[in-house]
Amino acid sequence: MHLHVQKQWIITPANLPSIIRRCPKCGIKTEFKNSKKFRVNANGRLIDVWLIYRCSKCETSWNMTVWERAEAGSLDEEEYQGFLSNDPALAEKYGNDRTLFAGNKAETSAERPEYSIEERDTPFSCGLEYHMEVHVKIPAGFDLRVDALLVRQLGVSRNKIKTWCEKGLVFNQGNLLSPKTRVKDGMILQLKKEVLTCQTGDSIIQVK
Incomplete structure (x- = not known):
């Protein structure tokens, strides 16, 4: 295990959140999927932009x-040109934006989005006071807490992450x-070197 190497974690959602709403055609609540397409309307100097969702059963749009x-x-x-060209990155950005969902009074699926993490070593060294430093790449709007990320990547408990944070090590x-x-x-x-000796019941830090 490298003790002093900067890494990069690239987080990629497996899918985008669905919207749960009553479909006027189906007559019941259904999942509306992100179509990754935008509708843009320019009226004089005023512009409206919508992200189009479609019913998973009948393709009705919302x-x-x-x-x-x-x-x-x-x-x-x-970004405006991206709306016009249906840029997939913008569809992911706004399709993960919980604030935008709330503003639209949109109910999202209760299922926790799955995601993958690609880890890369870089040629850059950590600062001498740190056990490890990680540069994180994540799509805008994707909802993930620091403790959940560290638990997954380091193989330690949430309790240990909490203790590290309370001791000023993260x-x-x-x-x-x-x-x-x-x-x-x-x-x-950045994790300070003291995490190696700050024990809360786990044996060792398993850095993947």
């Missing part, structure tokens, strides 16, 4: 509001983290 009556100049030009670019902190794209997760 449009989730992404932008409503936004001033044309207020939208990032690259950071993001020098800023102390809570176990409940949401993982953000570009995070540099």
Whole structure:
């Protein structure tokens, strides 16, 4: 096991959250799947953007509001072009945005989204005070807590992660983290060397 090497964890959701709503055609609540397509309407200088969902049973569509009556100049030009071209990355970004779901009063599937993590070693060394440093890549809006990520990747308990955080051993670019902190794209997760001697019932840290 490398004690002082910076790694990269690339998180990829297996699927996007479904919306649960009553389908007017089916007459019952069904799953509406993210079509990864947008609808854009420009009326003068005002722009509306919707992400299109489709009923998994009959293909009836439902449009989730992404932008409503936004001033044309207020939208990032690259992103606007992405809406027009149905950029899959934007469909994933907004299709994972829990704040956007709440704003649309959209009920999401209770199933926890599955995801995979690709781990890569990099040629960069850790700072001398750290046991490991990890650069995290994650799609915008994907909901994942720091403790859940570390439990999965290090093979230790949530209780141990909580203890590390309480003892001030887990950071993001020098800023102390809570176990409940949401993982953000570009995070540099840092574990101080003291995690090697901070025992809470687990035997050793299993870094994959």
